Amino acid sequence: MLSRNIRLMFSGACQFLALLLFMVGLIACAPRVAAPPSPSPPLETPSPTLLPQVASVTPSFTPSATVTPLPTPTMTATPRPVVPAFRHIVILMFENREITRVIGNPQMPVYNRWASEYTLLTRYYAITRPSLPNYLALIGGDTFGIRTNCIDCYVNAPSLPDLIEASGRTWKTYQEAMPQPCYLQYTRRYAPKHNPFIYFDPIRTDTERCQNHVVALGELENDLATGQLPNFVFITPDLCNSGHDCGLDVVDAWLDTWLQRLWAYPALAQEGLIVLTWDEGQSEQGCCGFEPGGGRVATVLISPWVKRGFQDDTPYNHYSLLKTIATAWNLPLLGHAADAQTPLIVAPWEWPE
Structure with a gap:
């Protein structure tokens, strides 16, 4: 009886042990489940004093060449010259009359009509007397000591x-009654x-130049008809039509035609x-430091x-006319x-609008 009980106890123990081992094996073979990670402690915002000091960099552009902005264009009027740059200048020279013998003279209606319609220089003087030094002064700037x-x-x-x-530019002098070009007698x-x-030697001694x-x-008349008028023209009437040997009515009629x-x-x-003038008057009046005149x-x-209908009272002389021609054409x-x-003759000029 006792042995049977012992056997039963032993058998029960063995079953219990087997069950225990079975349970342990199940546990050992079960898949492992990773444990959730422990939460990390929150990151602390670093103190500004702990940040590394980085120098700020400002991007810049260095051009290869200096660029100057263009100014805003402005419209400005071109200044006018003091004397117009005439395309043609024509001088007609008469002989031996004071202004008081010409202006207002009923024998010269043509001369007076042009004088009243355009510009009259009321104080224009010859350089000296007699004729030749005045002609030389007008185109040479001096009398060259010549007094006869x-x-x-x-x-x-x-x-x-x-x-x-x-x-x-081009030029010619037209001499009335001259027998042939460059005639000297x-x-x-x-x-x-x-x-x-x-x-003037540079003209007279150059035969071809002088004759042309x-x-x-x-x-x-031929040059006018063919459109060949030179830029500068100097016209001398003959001894009658210039007033040297004939009356002013003859001068006026000749002037009207030309x-x-x-x-x-x-x-x-x-x-x-066109300039109408006289080589000299009949007095010794003068101006501008050239005395006697x-x-x-x-x-x-x-x-x-x-200016139309204008009278200029500025004192002028033959040198003034030469200076004005040179200024108009930018000559020495x-x-x-x-x-x-x-x-310089400046007051009469007026540009059309």
């Missing part, structure tokens, strides 16, 4: 035609003393200047660029034309 109407008193000096040619109606161009530029008045022909030339009427003469400026000033005391 000598024939062979030639001058080796530059003159206005030299400067005109150098500027690319007197005739009944032609006087070399009224032709200053042949007195110092011509008879008859060539002017002014009509000249003013019908389009380029002259639109962009030119050769009288006060009636000088008229005819142009679309002069010859002789006394360069003197500060020689007035």
Whole structure:
């Protein structure tokens, strides 16, 4: 009985042990489940004093070349010159009358009509007396010590035609009653003393130049008809039509004919200047520091660029006219034309709007 109980107890123990081992095996073979990670402690915001100090970098652009902004364009008027740059300048020279013998003279209605319609220089003076030194002064800037109407008193000096040619412009003098181009002797109606161009060596001694530029008045009509009027023109009437040997009514009739022909030339009427003047008067009045003078003469400026019905009371002389021509064409000033005391003709000019 006792052994049977022992066997039963032993058997029960063995079953219990087997069950226990079985349970342990199940546990050992079960899959492992990772434990959830422990939460990390929150990150602390670092103190600013613990951050590394980094220098700030500002990007910059360095151009390869200095760039200057263009200014805003502004419209400005081109300043006008003090004297218009005339396309043509024509001088007609008469003989031996004071202004008081011409202006208001009923024998000269044509001269007075142009003087009243355009500009009259009321205080324009010749340089000296007699004729020849005045002609020389007008195109050479000096009388060169000449005080008579000598024939062979030639001058080796530059003159206005030299400067005109150098500027690319053209010129001619038209001498009425001159028998042939560049003629040097007197005739009944032609006087070399009224032709200053042949007195200058650079013109007279150059035969071809002299014959091409110092011509008879008859060539002017052909040059007008063919559109070949030179830029600078100097016209000398013969001894009668200039007033030297004939009355002022004859001068006026001759002037009427040639002014009509000249003013019908389009380029002259639109962009030119005609000067009517006299070589000398009959007194010794003068101006501008050149004493004694050769009288006060009636000088008229005819142009679309002069004031209409205007009288200019500024004192002028032949050197002033030379200075004005040179200024209009940007030429060097010859002789006394360069003197500060020689007035430039400026008051009469008026540009059309």
